[in-house]
Amino acid sequence: APTLRQLAERRGFFVGAAVNYDPFSKDAAYRQAIADQFNILTPENDMKFMRLHPEKDRYTFDQADKLMAFAAEHRITVRGHTLVWHRSLPKWVEEGQWDKEQLKAVMKEHIQTVVSRYKGKIAVWDVVNEAFNDDGSYRDNIWHKVIGPEYIELAFRWAHEADPGALLYYNDYTNESMTTKSNRIYEMSRDFRSRQVPIDGIGWQMHVRTMNYASPDKMKQNLQRLGALGLQVQITEMDVKVNDNKDNTQDDKMKRQADVYAGTLSACLGEKNCTAFITWGVGDKYTYLKDQDPKEQPLLLDERFQSKPAYHAVMDVLKR
């Protein structure tokens, strides 16, 4: 049978997963599954500010570089994640006493060091992650507090200077449907496009559950309005929790999960500007959701990297 990657490549599409250096370095089955199934990967944690830049004058690229080498060897495209976020910041940033110009200089130096190191090698960057609250207001993070709302466009401009060839994304959650937050992101994008702020796409994380997820119709509407601005969309971090409804049988859970994945992927493939479908992990053996519920099983492959019903449903949609 063909793999997800082979089917994706036939239609010029990307199917991928988030990967972590830790299992990557220890588990051959994990590496094999990545190489077989996916043509795009996102480092789940290894390119976050805290990991790459633990002290003001010290960068640590080792683990990120090893993931990059693996990707190059297997002709896998890389999404860089993430340059400006409110989490996973090192202490020196979080606890520093910055004035506006100083923090702008910190942000610029970080963005330009990281983006230029991987110039021509990282195809897509999540430049700014999760800058808005669900009600559309700016998230009250250190960047907003010290620099003000213009930190977002500055980040895009500085990333573009460092690698004009990379696609630059704004990434967030609960923004796939027509919501207050996605309206706000649409308005920001329209403003950026009208003022030539270099933004290429919007990431929809899609950490969802079988009990509540966006209708494919709403996703289509949102894809179309973003497409009209000339923007791409990628589904960047999808996982589907199944354990909310404790009454469901295991078969039920797997069937509902398969439907959510398939419905989402077909909405994406229905519009030309949706270019990638990425899950937040390779298989159920390693997922951050297990920190909350050790029995959670949110991904396409199981504990042994064998295909689940969701995998087959995704495959059927890719074949259409």
Ligand code: G3I
């Ligand atoms: O690796 C260290 C380990 O050395 C240390 O002993 C341990 C003690 O805290 O921490 C380990 O690091 C943890 C890391 O995951 C790896 O397991 C961090 O504490 C923990 O905060 C980190 O969580 C990650 C989280 O982002 C915060 O960066 C999750 O794995 C990751 O799945 C999650 O991903 C986010 C996306 O970046 C943005 N969208 C939402 C998504 C889910 O929250």
